[in-house]
Amino acid sequence: MSTPTYSVLGTRPIRHDGADKVTGRAIYGADVHLTGMLHGAVLRSPHAHARILRIDTVKAAALPGVKAVITAADFPQGPDRIVDLGEGDTPLSYIRGNVLAIGKVLYRGHAVAAVAATNAHIAEQAAGLIQVEYEVLPCVLTAPDAMREDAPILHEDLETTELGKKSGKVSNVAVHFRHVLGNSEEAFAQADVVVERTFDTATVHQGYIEPHNATALWNEDGRIHVWCSTQGSFVVRDVTACILDVPVQRVRVTPTEIGGGFGGKIPVYIEPVAAMLSKKTGRPVKVLMSRREVFEGTGPTPGSHMTVKMGVDKTGRMIAAQASLAYEAGAYPGAMVGPGGMCVFASYNIANVTIDGYDVVVNKPSTAAYRAPGATNAAFATETVVDEIAEKLGMDPMELRLMNAAKEGTRRADGPKYRRICCVEVIEAMKNHPHYSAPLEGPNRGRGVAVGFWFNAALPSSCTISVNADGSVNLVEGSTDIGGTRTSIAMQAAEVLGIAVERVNPTVVDTDSVGFTGVTGGSRTTFATGYAAYEAAQDVVRQMKERVAKIWEVEASAVNFEKGAFSAGEKSMTFAELSEKLGSTGGPVVGRGAVNPRSAGGSFSGAIADVEVDPETGRVSVLRFTSIQDAGKAIHPSYVEGQMQGGSAQGIGWALNEEYYMSPDGGMMNSSLLDYRMPTALDLPMIDTCIVEVANPNHPFGVRGVGEANIVPPPAALANAIYRAAGVRMNRLPMKPSAIMEAIWAKGN
Amino acid sequence: MPGKVLVNTTINGEATDFRCEPRQSLLECLRDILQLTGTKEGCNDGNCGACTVLMDGRPLTACLVLGVEAEGRNITTIEGIARGSKLHPLQQAFLEEAALQCGICTPGFIVSAKALLDRDKNPSEADIRLWLANNLCRCTGYDKIVRAVQKAAAEMRA
Numbered sequence: 055m056s057t058p059t060y061s062v063l064g065t066r067p068i069r070h071d072g073a074d075k076v077t078g079r080a081i082y083g084a085d086v087h088l089t090g091m092l093h094g095a096v097l098r099s100p101h102a103h104a105r106i107l108r109i110d111t112v113k114a115a116a117l118p119g120v121k122a123v124i125t126a127a128d129f130p131q132g133p134d135r136i137v138d139l140g141e142g143d144t145p146l147s148y149i150r151g152n153v154l155a156i157g158k159v160l161y162r163g164h165a166v167a168a169v170a171a172t173n174a175h176i177a178e179q180a181a182g183l184i185q186v187e188y189e190v191l192p193c194v195l196t197a198p199d200a201m202r203e204d205a206p207i208l209h210e211d212l213e214t215t216e217l218g219k220k221s222g223k224v225s226n227v228a229v230h231f232r233h234v235l236g237n238s239e240e241a242f243a244q245a246d247v248v249v250e251r252t253f254d255t256a257t258v259h260q261g262y263i264e265p266h267n268a269t270a271l272w273n274e275d276g277r278i279h280v281w282c283s284t285q286g287s288f289v290v291r292d293v294t295a296c297i298l299d300v301p302v303q304r305v306r307v308t309p310t311e312i313g314g315g316f317g318g319k320i321p322v323y324i325e326p327v328a329a330m331l332s333k334k335t336g337r338p339v340k341v342l343m344s345r346r347e348v349f350e351g352t353g354p355t356p357g358s359h360m361t362v363k364m365g366v367d368k369t370g371r372m373i374a375a376q377a378s379l380a381y382e383a384g385a386y387p388g389a390m391v392g393p394g395g396m397c398v399f400a401s402y403n404i405a406n407v408t409i410d411g412y413d414v415v416v417n418k419p420s421t422a423a424y425r426a427p428g429a430t431n432a433a434f435a436t437e438t439v440v441d442e443i444a445e446k447l448g449m450d451p452m453e454l455r456l457m458n459a460a461k462e463g464t465r466r467a468d469g470p471k472y473r474r475i476c477c478v479e480v481i482e483a484m485k486n487h488p489h490y491s492a493p494l495e496g497p498n499r500g501r502g503v504a505v506g507f508w509f510n511a512a513l514p515s516s517c518t519i520s521v522n523a524d525g526s527v528n529l530v531e532g533s534t535d536i537g538g539t540r541t542s543i544a545m546q547a548a549e550v551l552g553i554a555v556e557r558v559n560p561t562v563v564d565t566d567s568v569g570f571t572g573v574t575g576g577s578r579t580t581f582a583t584g585y586a587a588y589e590a591a592q593d594v595v596r597q598m599k600e601r602v603a604k605i606w607e608v609e610a611s612a613v614n615f616e617k618g619a620f621s622a623g624e625k626s627m628t629f630a631e632l633s634e635k636l637g638s639t640g641g642p643v644v645g646r647g648a649v650n651p652r653s654a655g656g657s658f659s660g661a662i663a664d665v666e667v668d669p670e671t672g673r674v675s676v677l678r679f680t681s682i683q684d685a686g687k688a689i690h691p692s693y694v695e696g697q698m699q700g701g702s703a704q705g706i707g708w709a710l711n712e713e714y715y716m717s718p719d720g721g722m723m724n725s726s727l728l729d730y731r732m733p734t735a736l737d738l739p740m741i742d743t744c745i746v747e748v749a750n751p752n753h754p755f756g757v758r759g760v761g762e763a764n765i766v767p768p769p770a771a772l773a774n775a776i777y778r779a780a781g782v783r784m785n786r787l788p789m790k791p792s793a794i795m796e797a798i799w800a801k802g803n
Numbered sequence: 804m805p806g807k808v809l810v811n812t813t814i815n816g817e818a819t820d821f822r823c824e825p826r827q828s829l830l831e832c833l834r835d836i837l838q839l840t841g842t843k844e845g846c847n848d849g850n851c852g853a854c855t856v857l858m859d860g861r862p863l864t865a866c867l868v869l870g871v872e873a874e875g876r877n878i879t880t881i882e883g884i885a886r887g888s889k890l891h892p893l894q895q896a897f898l899e900e901a902a903l904q905c906g907i908c909t910p911g912f913i914v915s916a917k918a919l920l921d922r923d924k925n926p927s928e929a930d931i932r933l934w935l936a937n938n939l940c941r942c943t944g945y946d947k948i949v950r951a952v953q954k955a956a957a958e959m960r961a
Contacts, residue, residue: 066901068898068899069898069901071896071906071936075903075906075909076890076894076897076898076906076909076910077841077843077881077882077884077890078839078840078841078880078881078882078907078910079841079887079896081840082843082907084832084834084840084843084844085840087838141822175824175826222945260941261941262905262907262941263843263845263853263905263907263908263939263940264843264845264849264853264905264907264943265844265845311905311906311907312905313843313845313906313908314904314905314907314941314942315905316941342844343848345845345846345847345848345850345851353827358808436955492842515833530926534903536904536942537904537905538901538904585899591872603872664858690901692901692947693901693904694903695901695947696901696942696943696947697946699943699946699947700904700941700942700943700944701944702944703941703943703944726846726848726850727845727846727848727850727851727939728848728850732939732941733944733945734932734935734936734938734939735931735932735933735935735936735938735940735948735949736932736936737936738932738944738945738946740928740946740949741944741946
């Protein structure tokens, strides 16, 4: 198969919003300023689990400058129903209860009431004057504890869904599912080497630098306008409309520039609160979260308790695998254990697999997506076990992986059979990378590897392209741009139209101005909104061909379009020349693209990590790190590299430092960026990247989403490197100095 | 609450005065009173560096300085980094090296890096990493930021 040649794809243009973002001109959510605007503040629960007996707002309301005080009682409380939160269906009651607590608080930081005042200081002061009487209840903080028979129950009406059926049993386990392929029990009996290990990972946060924000105006005409930093403007529109019980037509959401999300800015928290405060006051209201509120009141990613067992024959062929994954959903069901179950053995071709997943509620913030949600936890377990099997067999860990790599036609235990995938190519690229064979000398040093998979989301996207008389085009889309997607989407339109990407003006617009577009998440934006832009550009070309046909008096089917020029026989006209003539040949040309791709096609990623472990302190230094990933087709290679480097850095932080450090009564003890220790520039080396390109059959340019799979391998790669450096197998994240020292001491005894 | 205080200062080379409450941080004064919203808030407790500005050439987090402390000082914010309509070499290098993704930390990084390059025309990678450890970025893994600063430094030496 010949590789297509492109003139725009694969180049590295400067992003369209670049000048605004390096000069401070870009408007993020917190920068929104409306005339007559008030400032809001939210009162949050000091308890991890408590019944709300009474809320007294009299003192708060009496403070000069306070304009409104609201609680859950101010919101409509219609019957429950299922709503789509952007990456899946959720009961409205859970979202509603998380926005402002109803009856009970389920975690420290759970929103209880909110205030609007003339400035933020008064609002904060007034929130402190709201008196709430609680009946404190015992709390439960981890999945194993929450699954005990005598555990405190979070939701008295939560019936466990056991293997697809309502069990009639009330517990903290919302769902227990099982995937079965072949017969793993029988197959284990045939295995020559079996390794079974149990792992625990801590709750970690996405850690975007911009706190959540929302500004809302409930206008006199009943229309609601919300400005906020969100990964999904249509999710905010739909969920806000549900919570406020108004038709979606009355809600318009303008997505501002967004300061990071990583999945954490899909859920709705303060948008409906700002809207209700606006309704009560008749003025626009801006609500900003503090950093502590971000940690304590928004969705981190689940902590987990996992057991993985794998068996191979003496040649190294994997013949059986079992996993038990218990993920902490936080306060409301939805722990991303489903994706964990899809990804846990996704890199391998194994005929006999059993996977059990448990979605467990605990008294911590309701979890949200975080970059390949659920997959990183699972890969930490699987890839550590695979490493140990390679050691027992005396095999090179890359050879073992290559021998068992999933390929086209491999059946995953959760059902799907792979189309063209790139697991083998990624593993080969790792094996052949100079990093893998480079000498690593010196004491206390080790190298580790791991691979990971993320299935990527497709979801609907819309786009329109209108042609300007000078041959430039305006591209309108609904995907929030978190990492340069305006440009990677515009590049796909430019490629089709045969024009320079600088001749495309991409704009992200509000929900009244573009067709439905799913979240900027699931690695889908360059894939799906890029696909919509491709379709819109094709529509422009079709219409332009008709104009050419009219001018030249030929059939439209006789008109060719190549490299930005229309031709028929001897005649030729450039895109720009024709653009000038649109007015006189029928009026403006507007192309539209609306797609809902059936499947995104997943992405595989690998990591090679060199570490040095200080045997005196347990501190791990990352000496060298390489990220390898399949991009299908890298539209803008710098942005692909950036995703790989960013995902690697987050994976390194997750592996070595980050955790919700909880007190026994459910308080997060490290809710600041000083104590929640994300990697700084000083903690990391340069992060090498190696982009593998295996065209995705689900996309016209072969694009695969690259946002997520890269975070999956780092914790396991580091654990395997630490083993070679210090001789200890780590089964717990984070692998912080104290944990490493404990493991070293335990080995010594 | 005591009344507002008049503060006379210089911001981005222009004599500027504003009235603020004594409790208001310089960050609030810049963003809410002067509408200089290029300086960002990420944590409001001095740990993320998104609000880095220069005070008499020295980088500091504007959230940990009171507005009244700007009296008589010379403040530089991200809005004052470009030279007229021409981007500063750091700004240009951040664009060319794709050193930003979401961009929320970018103003703080550019202001911090400018303070470094004002002091040291040829910093090593280790120097850059140590200096920029005051600024958190969650998107890039710092690789492209460090390279952009190296590129800008080379550009400025040329």
